[in-house]
Amino acid sequence: MSVLTPFDPSYDPLKDATPGVGRDYAPSYWRHHAGPPPQDDGPVDRDMDVDVVLIGAGFTGLATALFLAREYGIKATVLEANQIGWGCTSRNGGQGHLAWGRLSRSQWVKRWGQDVARRLHANSLEGFEVFQSMAEDPEIDCEPQNHGNLLIAHSAKALDGLKEESRLCNRLLGYPTRVLGRDDVLEGYIGDQEAQGAMLEPVGIAVQPLKLAYGYARVARRLGARIHTASPVQGWTTEGGVHHLRTPGGVVRARAVGIATAGYTSPQLHRVTAYRNMPIMANSVWTRTLTDDEVEACGFRSTVLTTDTRKLRYYYRFLPERRLQIGTRSAISGADAQNPRHLKVVHDAIARKFPAIAGIETPWFSHGWMDISHDMMPRIVQPDPGSSIFYAQGYSGNGVAFSAYASKKMAALIAGESLKEADLPIFNSPLPGHPLRPVRRLGQRALYRYFQVLDSLR
Ligand SMILES: Cc1cc2nc3c(=O)[nH]c(=O)nc-3n(C[C@H](O)[C@H](O)[C@H](O)COP(=O)(O)OP(=O)(O)OC[C@H]3O[C@@H](n4cnc5c(N)ncnc54)[C@H](O)[C@@H]3O)c2cc1C
Numbered sequence: 001m002s003v004l005t006p007f008d009p010s011y012d013p014l015k016d017a018t019p020g021v022g023r024d025y026a027p028s029y030w031r032h033h034a035g036p037p038p039q040d041d042g043p044v045d046r047d048m049d050v051d052v053v054l055i056g057a058g059f060t061g062l063a064t065a066l067f068l069a070r071e072y073g074i075k076a077t078v079l080e081a082n083q084i085g086w087g088c089t090s091r092n093g094g095q096g097h098l099a100w101g102r103l104s105r106s107q108w109v110k111r112w113g114q115d116v117a118r119r120l121h122a123n124s125l126e127g128f129e130v131f132q133s134m135a136e137d138p139e140i141d142c143e144p145q146n147h148g149n150l151l152i153a154h155s156a157k158a159l160d161g162l163k164e165e166s167r168l169c170n171r172l173l174g175y176p177t178r179v180l181g182r183d184d185v186l187e188g189y190i191g192d193q194e195a196q197g198a199m200l201e202p203v204g205i206a207v208q209p210l211k212l213a214y215g216y217a218r219v220a221r222r223l224g225a226r227i228h229t230a231s232p233v234q235g236w237t238t239e240g241g242v243h244h245l246r247t248p249g250g251v252v253r254a255r256a257v258g259i260a261t262a263g264y265t266s267p268q269l270h271r272v273t274a275y276r277n278m279p280i281m282a283n284s285v286w287t288r289t290l291t292d293d294e295v296e297a298c299g300f301r302s303t304v305l306t307t308d309t310r311k312l313r314y315y316y317r318f319l320p321e322r323r324l325q326i327g328t329r330s331a332i333s334g335a336d337a338q339n340p341r342h343l344k345v346v347h348d349a350i351a352r353k354f355p356a357i358a359g360i361e362t363p364w365f366s367h368g369w370m371d372i373s374h375d376m377m378p379r380i381v382q383p384d385p386g387s388s389i390f391y392a393q394g395y396s397g398n399g400v401a402f403s404a405y406a407s408k409k410m411a412a413l414i415a416g417e418s419l420k421e422a423d424l425p426i427f428n429s430p431l432p433g434h435p436l437r438p439v440r441r442l443g444q445r446a447l448y449r450y451f452q453v454l455d456s457l458r
Pocket residue numbers: 017018019055056057058059060061079080081082083085086087088089090091092093094095096097231232233234260261262263264265266269281282283284315327367368369370371395396397398399400401402403
């Protein structure tokens with residue numbers, strides 16, 4: 001590992017050309033708990049010619065390197081600006097959902113009709129198995145907890161919505177979800193005082209996300225991949241079909257490039273990914289260890305994944321080590337990330353949901369930039385068939401499980417395979433841009449205000 005530069009909380013993907021060079025990790029509990037990072041190959045220190053480069057060493061870059069090596073014998077080179085798992089990968093809730101992007105299954109039906117929704121659902125189950133097999137691999141060692149997924153209604157009206165969604169899942173998709181009443185939630189799972197009921201999905205695995213990334217990195221390197229940390233791509237030209245990627249330590253020339261930079265993608269990196277995602281900040285806190293009395297008073301009876309139904313939703317989970325992890329949407333810009341009001345929003349939520357621990361110490365508070373796609377669906381594509389550039393992005397806040405499948409498919413595309421499911425909406429078009437690009441953040445501010453009102457009314 002290289003010498004670290006301090007973490008910069010004000011980094012902003014729409015303003016800064018790269019997320020830094022060799023920066024330390026965000027102050028997350030996962031980092032504290034994961035142990036030392038695995039061995040990497042240090043910064044690029046000379047010009048080099050390689051076969052495949054993956055830019056970004058989060059779940060996507062690392063797992064794509066793993067699949068390229070394991071399934072195609074291709075030993076990729078991963079270029080990471082900072083550290084292994086440094087981006088969202090080390091800062092998320094560790095909730096492995098059965099979610100392809102941010103749309104609900106009923107929204108799939110509205111947008112594409114029943115047949116495509118059924119195929120997307122079948123595809124998501126198949127893809128989840130890819131994640132499950134990785135998460136449960138002892139070599140990867142990421143503390144998986146397999147309990148399903150609880151979507152908590154924060155109001156009576158939201159519960160009506162969940163009842164409809166559950167009916168659609170059960171009848172149209174044959175996906176056996178269950179609606180729970182408030183008492184079932186409180187007595188069986190979690191004592192969230194705001195819960196009016198919930199929808200329980202059978203599929204959902206919680207993990208320690210940074211240990212998952214470290215596991216991916218270890219396996220990928222054992223199979224021959226190289227991971228260069230402190231090696232941001234600062235310039236990119238293509239000559240005669242060869243990509244020249246400029247890093248501080250040398251130029252890396254590659255036959256093919258997979259972009260795995262998600263919410264940390266600078267518009268300057270390459271035109272194919274410029275402004276194709278909206279980087280949106282989400283945050284998370286982790287409490288100190290709870291006492292037996294606090295666990296009992298909060299009704300923490302399970303470590304099931306939990307999200308509420310607000311538009312500006314909270315995601316939370318009681319961890320096996322007896323801490324609460326909880327987070328939500330945060331600042332609009334990097335410059336405002338450390339504003340204490342964002343931490344207060346999370347503390348207020350703890351007080352409402354779990355009054356017995358109102359005001360509790362939260363020794364870890366971090367935030368990350370999610371890659372929200374403009375149509376809320378992710379993509380795994382080669383945007384221009386004449387150019388050997390690929391990307392997997394737009395996970396829209398649901399990348400823990402999906403990234404495993406996306407990586408497997410991006411590896412297949414890089415290896416030159418055609419996909420049998422290529423006509424599905426996650427493969428058949430690039431990420432859309434946005435017509436009001438220059439004023440997207442103004443729109444985001446207005447939308448958050450609107451969502452706050454909506455969340456208080458429904
Ligand atoms: C607070 C929070 C909570 C979340 N909770 C959940 C959850 O519970 N469940 C879920 O499914 N998803 C969750 N997510 C989303 C999830 O974390 C992401 O979808 C996922 O980590 C994306 O992984 P990735 O590898 O694609 O990108 P990232 O992990 O973001 O990695 C991108 C990497 O690219 C590197 N990079 C960028 N530019 C360059 C460059 N020019 N050169 C070299 N390297 C570069 C960055 O340094 C970074 O390490 C959450 C996100 C946040 C912020």
